[in-house]
Amino acid sequence: MFEAKGLSRTFGDKVAVRDVSFSVPDGRMTGFVGGNGAGKTTTMRMIMGVLEPSAGEALWNRQPITAANRRSIGYMPEERGLYPKQPLIDQLVYLAQLRGVKASVARTRGLELLDRFGLAGRSKDKLEALSLGNQQRVQIAASVITDPSALILDEPFSGLDPQAVDSMVDLLREFTARGVPVLFSSHQLDLVERLCDGLVILARGEVVAEGRADDLRRRGRIRHRLVLDTDAGWLRDVAASLGINVVDIDGPVAVLELPSEPERSAAAADAVLRRAMERGRVREFHELVPQLADIYREVA
Missing domain, CATH: 3.30.70.250 (Malonyl-CoA ACP transacylase, ACP-binding)
Known part of the structure; x- marks a missing residue:
C-alpha cells in the first residue's frame, strides 16, 4: 500500500499541487483523473522521488517511502524514457538490470512481454523503427519487467489500439489479483470507469473527490x-x-x-x-x- 500525505509542490509563485492526500490499497486499481495541468503528473513524480515535495510526504506501508521502496515500484512516465537507437530486448534487459534483475531473467521476461504485446518478432528492432503505439507497448513492458510490488502509470493507454488496450487491461488485472496496488492516470474516462475500484479526482492541484466509484456515483x-x-x-x-x-x-x-x-x-x-x-x-x-x-x- 502506498499513500500521498499532504503533498504540495510550488514552482516559484505558482502552486502546482496543494495538500494532496490519498491512498492506493493492496490489490486495488485506482484511477487518477483530472484535466490538463490538474497536477497528476507532478504528484506521481513526487511519489517516485523525481520531484522533491514542497510539503508533505509519500508513504509505503504507512512509513516514509525510501529509495529501496521506489526501486520495487514499476513507474511509467508520460514522456517516453527509452533509447530510440537501441534494440528493444537489449534496453529492456538493461533497464531491468538497473533494478537488480539478472540479465538472463530479464531477457526471458522481456521476450515474454514483447510476445504478449504482439512484438515478439521485433525484439531486435530499434525503438525508432516502431510506430508510436508500439513504442508505448515497449514502455509498458519496461515498467513491469521487474515484477514490481506496486505500479504507478502516467497515461499508460495513450496511443494504444483496442487490442493493445485489452492486453494491458489483462496484465493490470493479473497484478491486482496478486495484491499489487496500481495507480494510473488517464483521460479515457470510460476505461477508468470500467477498470478502477477507486478514484482520485484532481482539479487545480487539489483533490476534489476520492473514494470508491460506486460511492462517488x-x-x-x-x-x-x-x-x-x-x-x-x-x-x-x-x-x-x-x-x-x-x-x-x-x-x-x-x-x-x-x-x-x-x-x-x-x-x-x-x-x-x-x-x-x-x-x-x-x-x-x-x-x-x-x-x-x-x-x-x-x-x-
Whole structure:
C-alpha cells in the first residue's frame, strides 16, 4: 500500500499541487483523473522521488517511502524514457538490470512481454523503427519487467489500439489479483470507469473527490427516470409534498431527484409510484446511475 500525505509542490509563485492526500490499497486499481495541468503528473513524480515535495510526504506501508521502496515500484512516465537507437530486448534487459534483475531473467521476461504485446518478432528492432503505439507497448513492458510490488502509470493507454488496450487491461488485472496496488492516470474516462475500484479526482492541484466509484456515483441526491402513458406535468405541482425535485419533464418522461438518505429516498419513490399509478400506466421507473464523466464535471 502506498499513500500521498499532504503533498504540495510550488514552482516559484505558482502552486502546482496543494495538500494532496490519498491512498492506493493492496490489490486495488485506482484511477487518477483530472484535466490538463490538474497536477497528476507532478504528484506521481513526487511519489517516485523525481520531484522533491514542497510539503508533505509519500508513504509505503504507512512509513516514509525510501529509495529501496521506489526501486520495487514499476513507474511509467508520460514522456517516453527509452533509447530510440537501441534494440528493444537489449534496453529492456538493461533497464531491468538497473533494478537488480539478472540479465538472463530479464531477457526471458522481456521476450515474454514483447510476445504478449504482439512484438515478439521485433525484439531486435530499434525503438525508432516502431510506430508510436508500439513504442508505448515497449514502455509498458519496461515498467513491469521487474515484477514490481506496486505500479504507478502516467497515461499508460495513450496511443494504444483496442487490442493493445485489452492486453494491458489483462496484465493490470493479473497484478491486482496478486495484491499489487496500481495507480494510473488517464483521460479515457470510460476505461477508468470500467477498470478502477477507486478514484482520485484532481482539479487545480487539489483533490476534489476520492473514494470508491460506486460511492462517488451515489453521493448527493439520486436521480430517477419516470415514463408514463400520459403527460407528467402534474409532478411539478406535487413534487414538494412527495419529497422530490423535478429536474426535467418532457411530455410523459420525467427526470426526478430523490433524497440522498436511503429511507427517505425509498419513501419518496413509493409515493411517486402510487400517485403515478393512480393516473394511468407506468412504463418505466428506474435509477439513473451517473457516469464517471458526469461526476468529473460536477466536482471539477
